[in-house]
Amino acid sequence: MNFKSIANIFFILLAAIACDESKQQTTIFPQGDKVTNDNFTGTVYLQMLMEADSINPTTVGNVTFEPGARTKWHLHPGGQILLVTEGVGYYQEKGQAKKILRKGDVIKCPANVPHWHGASADTAFVQVAITNRHLGPTEWLQEVTDEEYKK
Ligand code: MN
Numbered sequence: 001m002n003f004k005s006i007a008n009i010f011f012i013l014l015a016a017i018a019c020d021e022s023k024q025q026t027t028i029f030p031q032g033d034k035v036t037n038d039n040f041t042g043t044v045y046l047q048m049l050m051e052a053d054s055i056n057p058t059t060v061g062n063v064t065f066e067p068g069a070r071t072k073w074h075l076h077p078g079g080q081i082l083l084v085t086e087g088v089g090y091y092q093e094k095g096q097a098k099k100i101l102r103k104g105d106v107i108k109c110p111a112n113v114p115h116w117h118g119a120s121a122d123t124a125f126v127q128v129a130i131t132n133r134h135l136g137p138t139e140w141l142q143e144v145t146d147e148e149y150k151k
Helices: 002-027 146-150
Strands: 042-048 057-067 080-093 099-100 106-109 115-119 126-130
Touching: 057 080, 106 115, 115 126
Parallel strands: none
Antiparallel strands: 042 057, 057 126, 080 099, 080 106, 080 115, 080 126
């Protein structure tokens, strides 16, 4: 291996590291682990940021949805707030039209109202979910069908 080959490998590695760092800078919180429960359709990652306690009975989680991924229909007895930090996604309450969400949008999911949220078909979506637990855990309902998702 000559000097030129070694230099090329070095510069490729340097470019890969720079690329990786710029990638990390686009998301505020870590991606976390792949979700393995069946409350979602598609590939979803969760990083818990805060657990509930007696002073703040609220969980805070960073949720990353790959394109097409979404929650099942569900409801929160204590309601939920979503802060959109990246990408393009959807939010829909039962009986309402689907809303398109973009970075900087804030959504209040009213208590006990069935809804779903997730990524758009083409673009991943990252949200911080702030969920109030004092009135009970999230109730998971049926899947969001492809027909509902595309409507
Ligand atoms: Mn929700």
